[in-house]
Amino acid sequence: MASFSLPPIHDNPDGSWGPSSSNLPETFKFKDIPYAPYSKSDKLGRFADWNDISGDNRQAASGTAANPRTGTRGRRDGAQTFGSGLPSAFSFRVEDESSFSLVDNKTGAPRRGGAFTRGRGNNRGGNTPYNSRNPQRGGRGFMANRNTGQRGGRKGWRDWEKNNRTREASVAIDPSWQMLEEIEFHRLAKLRLEVDEPEDLEAYGRLYPYNKAYDRITTKTERPLQPVDRIKYNTTTSDDPIIQQLASKRTASIYATDIILSVLMCAPRSVYPWDIVIVREGNKVFFDKRDGGPFDTVTVNENAADPPQDPTAPNPSNPSEKAPEAPSINTATSLSLEATYINQNFGFQSVIETSPPPAVNFDKPNPFYGPDETEPLASCGYRYRVFDLGITEDEDIKICVRTEVDAYLPGQGSPLQGQGLTTIRALNEFDPRAPGAGGAPDWRSKLDSQRGAVVATEMKNNSCKLAKWAVQSILAGAEQMKIGYVSRANPRDNTRHVILSTASMRPMDFAGQLNVSLANGWGIVRTVADLCLKMPEGKYVLVKDPNKPVIRLYAVPFSAFTGEEEEEEGAASEEEVEP
Structure with missing residues (x-):
């Protein structure tokens, strides 16, 4: 079963x-x-x-x-x-x-002729040979990468070392200084403050008319840049006698110049280090610059992906290390001095000093020109203006700014009424094949036919410098900006230059193209002003970190950045040496 x-x-x-x-x-x-x-x-x-x-x-x-x-x-x-x-x-x-x-x-097919990578040389000592031109890329310093078929290829020579290079601060931070505040750039970029039209107080100086013949210059009719012997003052805020008179009348609570204020308003764009000396006296705050500091020169390609570099200093602890050769003309320091020279002489040269049309004298003469001076003055007008930074009607926070204009446009109205005022600046080309050129096209071949490409490259490589120029023109109430394109006559000679073209633009329109927000700039100024007004009387310094997007506020002794501090250090060292 x-x-x-x-x-x-x-x-x-x-x-x-x-x-x-x-x-x-x-x-x-x-x-x-x-x-x-x-x-x-x-x-x-x-x-x-x-x-x-x-x-x-x-x-x-x-x-x-x-x-x-x-x-x-x-x-x-x-x-x-x-x-x-x-x-x-x-x-x-x-x-x-x-x-x-x-x-x-x-996925995609590889480029014709293989992949391309930008040739970057090691900029130690300034003896890097020029990169070979690639005929397929129009001679812009690209070289074929033979090691790989993928797009992009390997990086340039010793890029790992370039990323590790560090810049020195614009001022040596003493260990005894007390850091009071640290603000990152991303926090500054979120600030906003709408400011009304300013009040004009006084005007000083003499203006010459702008020579409109420079607007017709092309690369085929280039004109040499001539050195012109003129005097132009860049006095700091505290040494300005007019500002001292206005401060005694309690015209405002904050005093600055347009150059110092533009650096502060465009701080999130800055890459190179800078510093602003701040002095608090009673209820008044003065924004000053140091003599020989970064405010006296013009930067070159500060915002480029691979900006110009200075040669590495020899290591004192390693005497066997080979010392760098003679400095190159394309280092960051050399290019900055060259750009400053070009800016000054282009402004002096592009005005008409012989009548007609006649020069325009403001109400009062130049306040910095002494009776002992013998050299002629440059065309420059100083306009002292007051901006109200108060958020409510009860707040009495005003800033008095000394602004500058360089010339006036004849036939555009009366310059004494603020009509036809213009500022004059210059961009410079050194060598499109040299390290630090930032991929700039050759101006002689592209400026007339592809001006947009040249302007776009300059707006990318010199974003901070152009933004500061636009802000300075707006603060001064200028109606026009004249920007010259000046290049070397020979890429290997930094002493001879030629003017290739001149562009005209309205400051507000140019600021819009650069994506410059005046409301953000005034918000930064108001934030720094509030920090300083909370502090007791004394001297402070606002320092941009040389390698990080950060600004720091330090409390410093009154003898800092003056000859007294150096004399005290020298006397102390002599006492130590004496038996």
């Missing part, structure tokens, strides 16, 4: 589904295989998830594999995968997955 015997049932007293491992016989073949929840709707990229979720640095596991395109786990519709909340038994550590990163998921 046929019979049927029931198999043994391994009961689980805990109540969960399935038998317990403690109830299974030792001979059971599948005893140690764990159970994992699974749903047929899950999308599996692999058979098992080997990620360890038991460690302290692992994410919660899911029942599906990672999506190789997005790097995320779970279903594409965003819903939680079935069983993803339960611990996985397949918990084995795989270290190689944590180092994986998606580089590029696009």
